[in-house]
Every structure is written in structure tokens, then in C-alpha cells.
Amino acid sequence: MNPIRNFVSLSFRLSLLPVLFAAANLGRTQTSNPKEEEVVKLPEFRVDASKDTGYVGSNSLGGTRAAIPIVDIPVSTVVLTRELINDTASYQLSDVTRLVSGMSDSAIPNQDILGIMLRGFNPKLSTDGFVSGVEGAEDLADVARVEVFKGPSSILLTQGGSSGGVINRITKSPLETPEGYLKVETGQYNSDRTEADSTGPVPGTSGKLLYRLILMYQDGKGYAENEYEKESMVAPSFTYLFTKDSYITFKYNRFFSKTTQDVGQPEDTSDLSILKVYPVPRTRTDNDPNDKQNLHRNRYDLTYGLKVTDYYRFAFGADYADITYWRQNTRPSGAGTASSPLVLPDGTVPRKWERFMEYLRDSRIYFDNVVRYAKGSVDNTAIIGAEGLQYRQDKADSGFLAMPSTNIYFPTVAVALPKYYAPLIPTSDQRNGQAYVLDMLKAFNDRLLLSGGVTRHWFETGSWNTTLNGFSYKTGVTDTSQYGVIVRPVKGVSLYYSFNENFNPQFTELGVVQSNGTVTDIGVAPPQMTKSREAGVKFLLLDNRLSATVDYFEMSLTNRTQYIFGTTPSLYTLVGGGTSRGWEADVFYNPTPNWSWIGSGATMRAVDNSGLPLAYSAKQTVALLSRYDFRGGLLKGLGLSLAANYEGRRPIYFNSSASLANELWMGGRTLVNAAAYYSWGKHYKVQVNVDNVFDKWYLAGGYLPTRVYFGDGRNVKASLTYSF
Numbered sequence: 001m002n003p004i005r006n007f008v009s010l011s012f013r014l015s016l017l018p019v020l021f022a023a024a025n026l027g028r029t030q031t032s033n034p035k036e037e038e039v040v041k042l043p044e045f046r047v048d049a050s051k052d053t054g055y056v057g058s059n060s061l062g063g064t065r066a067a068i069p070i071v072d073i074p075v076s077t078v079v080l081t082r083e084l085i086n087d088t089a090s091y092q093l094s095d096v097t098r099l100v101s102g103m104s105d106s107a108i109p110n111q112d113i114l115g116i117m118l119r120g121f122n123p124k125l126s127t128d129g130f131v132s133g134v135e136g137a138e139d140l141a142d143v144a145r146v147e148v149f150k151g152p153s154s155i156l157l158t159q160g161g162s163s164g165g166v167i168n169r170i171t172k173s174p175l176e177t178p179e180g181y182l183k184v185e186t187g188q189y190n191s192d193r194t195e196a197d198s199t200g201p202v203p204g205t206s207g208k209l210l211y212r213l214i215l216m217y218q219d220g221k222g223y224a225e226n227e228y229e230k231e232s233m234v235a236p237s238f239t240y241l242f243t244k245d246s247y248i249t250f251k252y253n254r255f256f257s258k259t260t261q262d263v264g265q266p267e268d269t270s271d272l273s274i275l276k277v278y279p280v281p282r283t284r285t286d287n288d289p290n291d292k293q294n295l296h297r298n299r300y301d302l303t304y305g306l307k308v309t310d311y312y313r314f315a316f317g318a319d320y321a322d323i324t325y326w327r328q329n330t331r332p333s334g335a336g337t338a339s340s341p342l343v344l345p346d347g348t349v350p351r352k353w354e355r356f357m358e359y360l361r362d363s364r365i366y367f368d369n370v371v372r373y374a375k376g377s378v379d380n381t382a383i384i385g386a387e388g389l390q391y392r393q394d395k396a397d398s399g400f401l402a403m404p405s406t407n408i409y410f411p412t413v414a415v416a417l418p419k420y421y422a423p424l425i426p427t428s429d430q431r432n433g434q435a436y437v438l439d440m441l442k443a444f445n446d447r448l449l450l451s452g453g454v455t456r457h458w459f460e461t462g463s464w465n466t467t468l469n470g471f472s473y474k475t476g477v478t479d480t481s482q483y484g485v486i487v488r489p490v491k492g493v494s495l496y497y498s499f500n501e502n503f504n505p506q507f508t509e510l511g512v513v514q515s516n517g518t519v520t521d522i523g524v525a526p527p528q529m530t531k532s533r534e535a536g537v538k539f540l541l542l543d544n545r546l547s548a549t550v551d552y553f554e555m556s557l558t559n560r561t562q563y564i565f566g567t568t569p570s571l572y573t574l575v576g577g578g579t580s581r582g583w584e585a586d587v588f589y590n591p592t593p594n595w596s597w598i599g600s601g602a603t604m605r606a607v608d609n610s611g612l613p614l615a616y617s618a619k620q621t622v623a624l625l626s627r628y629d630f631r632g633g634l635l636k637g638l639g640l641s642l643a644a645n646y647e648g649r650r651p652i653y654f655n656s657s658a659s660l661a662n663e664l665w666m667g668g669r670t671l672v673n674a675a676a677y678y679s680w681g682k683h684y685k686v687q688v689n690v691d692n693v694f695d696k697w698y699l700a701g702g703y704l705p706t707r708v709y710f711g712d713g714r715n716v717k718a719s720l721t722y723s724f
Contacts, residue, residue, distance in 0.1 A: 055084045055596050056547050056588045066370050066383055071540050072440070072449060074484030074498035075153075076551045078586050080146040084598075087627060087641060087675060089185070089689040089717055091140050091193075091218075093125065093167060098645045098671075099625060100148050101584040101600035104618040106650065106666075106701030106709075115701055119150060119555065120580040120606025120617040121164035128171055128301060132321040132362045141195050141216040142235045142253060144172045150584075151553060152502035152530040153482070162504070163530040163557045163580070171301075173249060174210035174239040175199045180724050187689075187717030190229065192220035198724075210239040222260065223712040225411055226287040230258040245307035250300075257295040263287050264707040265408065266332045266342040266349060275652065275664040275699070275708075278343070278408055282697060282710035286330055286349055286406060289414035293327035314369040323360040328417070329353065330403065336705035347409040352400040353417060359394045359424060379442035383453075386435040393428040396421070429462035429471050432505065438482075449486035454479060459505040461524050474524060478503045494538040504528040511564050511571030519567050525574065530557045548587040555580045560608065578614055580606035594629040612663060613651045616701060620648035620668075629677075639677035646670045652702055669698035669711070685721040690714065 056079075070077050078100050090096040094105045094116055106115035116123060124131060127138065140146075150165040178200030185193045199212040216233040237251040263286050268276040303317040333352040334342040343349050366387035373380050398421075406412045438453030457478045462471035484498035505527045511519040536551025556579050561572040582604020589597040601622045606614040613619075627641035648668045672693045679685045695714040702708040 055081055055598055056544065056590065066368070066381075068440075070547070071494050071538050072442075072486065074449075074451060074486050074496040075500065075534060076150040076536060076549050076553075076584060076586070078148040078150075078549075080148070082144050085140055085143065085146070087677070087687075088625075088643070088673070089675070089687070089691075089719070091190070093138075093140070093146065093169075096140075096146060097148065097167065099598055099600060099623045099643075101586050101621060101623070102150065102582070102602040102604060103148075103621060104616055104647055104650060106616040115616065116167070117614075117617045118148070118162075118164035118167075119553065119582070119604065120578070120614045121162055121557070123148075123164040124162040124166045125169075126166060127169045127299070128319075129168060129366075130299075130301070130319040130321070130362075130364050132297070132299065132323060132360070138169065139216060139218075139231060139233055139255065139257075140169070141197075141233050142171050142214045143169045145170045151532040151534060151555060152500050163502070163528070163532075163555055163578075171235075171251065171253075172197070172199075172212060172214060172237075173251075174212040174237055176201060176207065176210060181721055183719055183721040185717055185719035187220070188715050189221050189223045190712070190715065191218075191717050193218040208241045210241070212237045222262065223715070224262045224264075224283050224285045224287065224710075226285060226289045226291065227260045227262055232256045246305070248302070248304045250302050252301075253297075253299045255295070255297045255299075257293075259293055260287055260291050261293045261327060261329055262709060263291070263329060263331060264702060264709040266334075267336070267702070267705040267708050269336045269342060269705050272664075275666065275704075277699075277708055278347075280408055282713065284408065284411075286332060286351065286408075286412060288330045288351075288353070288403075288406075288412055288417075290417060291327075291329050293325070293329070295323070295325050297321060297323045311373055312369070312371050314367065316367045317365070319362075319364040321360070321362045323358075323362075325358040325360070326356070328355045331400065332706050333400070333402070334706075342705060343408055347407045348405050349408050350405050351403050353403045354400045355396075355398040355421065357396040357422075357424065361392045362389070364389045377443060377445045379446070381440045383438045383440075384436070386433070388433040389431070391428065391430040391432075393426075394424040395427045396424045398422050426464045426471070428464070429473075430505070431458075431460040431462075433458040447488045449488075450484075452481075452483040454481045457503045457505075459527075461505055463509060463524050472523075476505070476527065478527065478529075492539060492541040494540075495536075496538065497533075497535045499531075499533055501529065501531045504530075506559070506561065508561050508572045510561070511567060511573065513564065513573075519564055519571055521571060525561050525572060526559050528557060528559045530555060532556075545590040546588070548585070548589075550583075550585045552583050553581060576609040578606065578608045580604060580614075580617075582606075594631050596625075596627045598625040599623070615653050616650050618647040618650045618668070620646070622646040627675075637679045639679075641675045641677075643673045644670060645673075652704060664704065666699040666701070669696060671696055671698075671711075683723050685723070687719045687721070689717045689719075691717070 080096050085096055088096055097103050097116060098105050102119050104117040147168045147170060148165060152163055153166060180198035183195040185191055194217050196215040200210065201207045202209040202211050214233065214235040218229055218231045221228050233253065233255050235253040237249065239247055239249040241247050265277060265284055265286065268278050270276065299321040301319050303315060305315040307313045330351050330353045332342045333350045334340045336342050364387065366385065368383065368385035371382045403417065404415050434455050434457045436453060436455040438451065440449065440451040442449050457480065460473055460475045462473045464471055480501045480503050482500040484496060486494050486496045488494050506525040508525045510522045510525050512522055513519050532553060532555040534551055534553040536549060539546060539548040556577065558577045560575050560578050562575045564571045564573055582602060584602040585600060587599040603620050605619065606617045608614060623645045625641065625643035627639060629639040630636055646668065649665045651663050651665055653663060673691050674693050675687065675689045677685060677687045692712060692714045698711045700709045700711040
């Protein structure tokens with residue numbers, strides 16, 4: 001039978017269950033004695049970020065798809081608030097996620113998705129639960145908060161989550177209270193930026209029609225030579241309130257980015273027993289001044305929510321994104337061997353170049369239902385829903401072509417390249433569906449919480465077959481489950497244990513390296529499965545001013561893939577499974593209303609089946625941030641903050657493939673950031689951020705042997721914000 005037809009049929013039947021339940025309780029709700037039966041507050045399918053207090057967010061969509069208190073989720077979940085994003089002057093995810101335990105950062109500028117590691121694996125990046133093809137390049141101007149859900153999840157994402165977890169960007173929504181700001185920033189690099197945000201009710205609509213408009217423009221240079229960033233965003237959104245229990249929201253986001261992709265420096269291959277680099281400035285790169293990458297993305301989101309009764313709420317939504325990605329970039333043409341060196345003795349770097357284009361269309365439709373009933377000391381919440389997603393990809397690639405050499409000891413001089421455009425050809429057509437049920441039971445006045453759920457996944461994976469001149473499809477069905485228990489021996493302390501798993505159909509194409517060095521496409525990779533067990537304790541104390549999680553986790557993964565270096569379009573090889581286990585702690589504390597602390601730390605061991613450490617994953621991470629605001633005296637209005645982030649040494653492999661067993665290590669590093677803020681009146685704020693205060697020299701990542709990336713040096717940024 002057709003798996004997609006099965007998905008629609010079962011999803012429809014599942015969606016009727018809570019409707020019938022709610023209808024059965026409707027009469028009871030209207031006629032029962034209020035003294036005998038408590039009217040409960042239903043969880044919503046959206047989070048009101050305006051209720052976040054400083055750096056502390058109390059609710060999260062992570063793990064349940066509904067706004068549930070973090071202390072009621074039996075998994076480590078971290079919320080990074082908008083205030084924290086502003087204070088750290090963060091515009092990419094990696095700027096702010098460094099504060100999360102177990103997070104390693106080897107991110108290339110504008111390529112977050114390639115460098116962030118969580119619990120040893122790449123996390124899945126999403127926006128409002130929707131994954132499009134460019135999440136790693138997104139700006140944070142339209143983001144209200146960032147939620148980090150650690151480990152696998154069986155219900156969060158239709159197209160499969162990640163073993164490491166999910167980083168979900170919750171976008172800003174229209175508000176009933178008028179507010180806004182205009183912000184102008186300048187700096188040494190990765191700056192020269194303007195943001196504007198305005199929201200409130202539309203005049204003449206009696207407060208029923210709300211709007212929000214977000215604008216962003218940035219035109220600045222990057223840290224490396226020949227690197228620049230030009231980005232813009234236009235993001236209008238509207239909410240219509242039919243009643244206090246019924247709304248519809250439409251969001252549109254247009255994001256355009258014209259940047260260079262930092263290609264780094266070639267490794268010095270004279271001694272392969274160590275990671276060795278050439279004695280040149282860390283800003284040196286083989287980028288040609290003509291290199292560029294352009295990204296144009298349109299994203300549309302429509303959500304309808306309705307509270308039917310005091311016991312039942314549902315939401316329906318649809319998302320669509322079209323993305324055009326185009327790049328022209330250079331690479332060393334050598335193989336890093338004695339017969340084909342990357343760099344000649346005099347510093348000459350033989351080069352090659354390519355033009356590459358990708359056109360993506362992603363769409364999603366979903367509906368979620370929540371049914372809640374409480375009586376006495378028992379409180380039961382059931383979340384039932386379904387989701388479907390389609391992903392289509394076309395590509396055009398010139399392949400690598402010869403070009404003039406450069407010299408690593410001198411800045412690269414621009415070379416005029418011929419115009420070459422390859423035709424777009426279909427490469428991938430994916431369809432996924434899932435239907436899920438999750439039940440959460442509280443008993444003994446919230447002293448005991450039990451949760452359990454099951455999800456059925458359908459997938460249809462299509463890869464373009466040049467012989468048939470059409471797509472060849474592979475289909476499948478898989479069930480995953482999750483369960484957890486929380487015990488509260490005393491108020492504010494929650495002991496928890498959970499089991500979770502996820503299913504990832506993997507749309508990557510596998511390749512086999514032939515004896516002559518060519519790579520043959522052998523079809524789509526088999527699905528990944530991850531199982532995770534986690535135990536820990538959560539604290540919510542001191543009138544919610546202290547929020548902390550300490551946990552131990554164990555995870556196992558099947559069918560890992562690694563990129564086969566130099567293949568275009570990208571091909572991968574299977575490198576077996578992997579495991580990750582370790583301890584983590586995340587603490588958010590406000591000792592006083594004007595003093596905030598964040599602290600995190602992790603120690604873990606993430607290895608493949610042969611015992612080799614997983615690439616880019618640090619064994620230890622530690623992060624601290626403190627901010628103090630002066631509320632009186634001569635210094636009234638002044639705020640100061642200091643942050644430090646340590647990552648232990650991280651392994652890096654030749655050709656990014658652990659299967660080659662050629663392991664080198666990037667050294668550990670500690671980065672210190674500082675900031676000062678001054679506010680006067682109700683409207684004005686001046687802010688100065690200094691990143692990498694001590695101008696630390698460190699390696700951030702790479703693809704050996706052709707590319708090694710240096711971390712950014714010291715950067716001073718200053719901004720002025722007018723709020724209204």
C-alpha cells in the first residue's frame with residue numbers, strides 16, 4: 001500500500017480521538033459543579049517569550065510540541081532567551097549556543113550547521129519546528145528565543161531528528177502591546193548592521209488584528225582576507241484574534257545573503273603525525289576576491305489555534321520554504337601527497353574552482369491536539385497529532401575547473417573567471433509523515449509524573465536515476481517510542497529518568513571509491529536509529545530565580561555517514577555506528593534582580609564502533625557568564641558582563657572520515673568575551689561588546705588536508721538602540 005495514503009488515513013483517525021473526547025466532556029464542563037471539578041489551564045502550542053525573566057525561560061516546546069514547563073520534561077532542555085541573545089550581540093547560533101553544556105563549536109562563518117556538535121553529533125537545526133535547507137546560515141534578528149533539546153526525540157521532527165538533539169529557533173510573533181526598537185551597530189568585522197522591530201495592534205481593528213515587522217541589513221567585512229557579509233531580512237507577520245481562545249497567524253520571512261565562504265588554509269603535510277600549519281597570518285586564506293555565495297530564501301508559515309473546551313485545544317499549521325543557493329569558490333587542487341602537494345616549496349598553491357547551484361522546495365503540514373483533564377491530585381495531558389513533509393532538491397554543478405595558482409605567503413590577487421552555468425537537474429525527492437500519541441500523567445499533587453508515547457514514521461526517499469530519467473523510490477515504515485518518570489521528593493527538586501529514540505531516513509547518497517580514484521554513486525544511505533537513556537535532577541528554587549539541570553546520558557547510533565572529500569554532488573560513505581555517554585550541568589541563577597549568572601559544564605566520551613573519538617567533539621566543555629547592572633548612585637544605568645568558554649581538544653580526520661583512522665587533534669582553547677551597557681531614560685541604550693578579549697589564536701575546524709580554519713580574533717563592536 002502507498003505509505004503516504006496510510007499516513008493521511010491514520011492521521012485523520014488519530015485526530016478524531018481528542019475531538020470525541022472533548023465532545024464527551026463538553027456537557028460535563030457546562031453542568032458540573034465548579035467546587036467538585038477544577039477547570040484546568042491547557043498547554044498551548046506556542047511559547048510566549050515575553051514572559052521569559054532575564055536569562056531564565058520557564059517553558060519549552062522541546063520534547064512535547066506543546067508549551068510545557070521545563071521541570072516537567074524528563075530530558076535536559078535549555079532555553080536561550082532574547083535578552084541573552086541581545087547582550088551577547090549574537091547573530092549566528094554558534095555565538096550563543098557556546099553557553100550550553102556538551103556543545104562543541106567548529107563552525108565556519110555562515111555555516112553553523114557544519115560545525116556545531118551536541119553530545120558528539122550534529123544537532124538538527126529548525127525554525128518553529130520546520131527544517132529547511134539553510135538553517136545553518138540563518139540570522140537571529142527574527143528569533144524570540146532558542147530552545148536546545150538534548151538527545152533524540154521520537155516526535156519533534158517528521159524528517160528525523162538528530163542523535164545529538166534539536167536546536168529550535170522560536171521566531172517572534174505579533175504582540176498585543178505596542179513596542180519596538182531601532183538598533184545600529186558597527187565594529188571591526190562581522191558587523192556594520194541595522195535592525196528594526198515594531199509590533200502591536202493595527203489601528204482601527206479593536207485590538208483583533210496584530211502586526212509585527214522586522215527589518216535587518218548588514219554590510220561588513222569578515223575576519224579573513226577577501227571575506228565579506230552582505231545580508232538583509234524582511235519579516236512581516238500578522239495575527240488575527242477571533243476570540244480570546246481562537247487565533248490565526250501568518251508569518252513571512254525573506255532572507256538574502258551574499259557572502260564569501262571562508263576556504264581556510266591548506267595544512268602543512270610535511271609531518272602528518274601532528275596538525276601543522278604554515279607560518280602565515282591567521283587571516284590568510286586561499287579565497288579568491290571573486291569568490292562568493294548567494295542565498296535567497298522565502299519562508300511562509302500559517303498557524304490556526306483554537307481552544308474548543310476547557311479540556312481540548314488544537315492547532316493546524318502549514319509551512320513552505322523555497323531556497324536558491326549559488327556559490328563560486330576555489331580550492332587547492334593538490335591531493336596532499338608527495339606526488340601531488342597542496343603547497344609547493346616556494347609557497348605556490350595550485351588551485352581549482354567550481355560553480356554550484358542548489359534549488360530547494362520544502363513544505364510541511366501538521367496538526368496537534370492537546371486534551372487535559374484534572375481532578376483531585378491527578379492531572380492527565382494527552383498530545384496527539386500528525387505531520388507530513390515534502391522535500392525537493394535540484395542541483396547544477398560545473399565540477400572543478402583549473403585556474404591560476406596563488407601563493408600562501410602573499411594575499412590572493414583576484415582572477416577573472418569565465419562564465420559557466422550548468423543546467424539544474426533533479427537530485428532528490430523526499431516525502432515523510434508521522435503520527436504520534438504522547439500521554440503525561442501527574443499524580444500525588446505533582447509529586448509523580450509519568451509520560452509515554454509512540455510515533456509511527458513513514459518515508460518515501462527518491463533519488464534521480466539518470467538511466468531511467470526519473471526518480472527511483474525507496475519506502476519504509478518505522479515505529480519509535482519514548483517514556484519518562486519524574487519524582488519530586490521536595491518542592492523545587494525533580495529527579496527524572498527517560499528513554500528516547502529517533503528515526504532518521506537519511507537522504508544522503510552513498511559512494512564507493514574505485515581503484516582509479518573515481519567515486520561511484522551506489523544509492524541512498526540506510527536509515528539511522530538512535531536510542532538514548534538519561535537520568536538527572538532538575539532544580540527550580542528561590543522563587544524561580546535558580547534553574548538548573550544535572551544529568552547523565554548514554555546514546556547509541558547506527559549507520560553513521562561521512563562525506564567523501566572532493567565529491568560534487570556530495571557523496572558519503574558508511575562508517576558504522578557510534579556511542580556517546582557523559583555528565584552535563586546547566587545552571588541559570590539570578591541572585592538579585594540586577595545580577596545574572598549562567599554556568600555550564602560537560603565531560604563525555606563520544607566514539608565510533610572501533611573506539612575512535614568522533615570528529616570535532618570536545619571531551620570537556622565549560623562556560624560561564626555573569627552580568628551585573630547598577631540600579632542607583634553615580635553608575636545608575638551601567639551594566640557589565642564577562643563570559644568565558646572552554647572547549648577541550650577535538651579530533652579532526654583526513655577527508656573528514658573517521659574510517660581512514662588518520663587522527664589529528666586541535667588543541668583546547670578558552671575564549672573570554674566582555675561587554676558594557678549603558679541605558680538612560682526609557683528609550684536609549686549604548687552597548688559595547690569585545691569578543692575574544694585576549695585575541696586568542698586557535699584552530700576552529702577544517703577538512704584535512706586541504707582546509708584548516710582559524711578562529712576569529714579580537715572583535716570590538718558598538719551599538720546604539722532606541723526602544724519605543
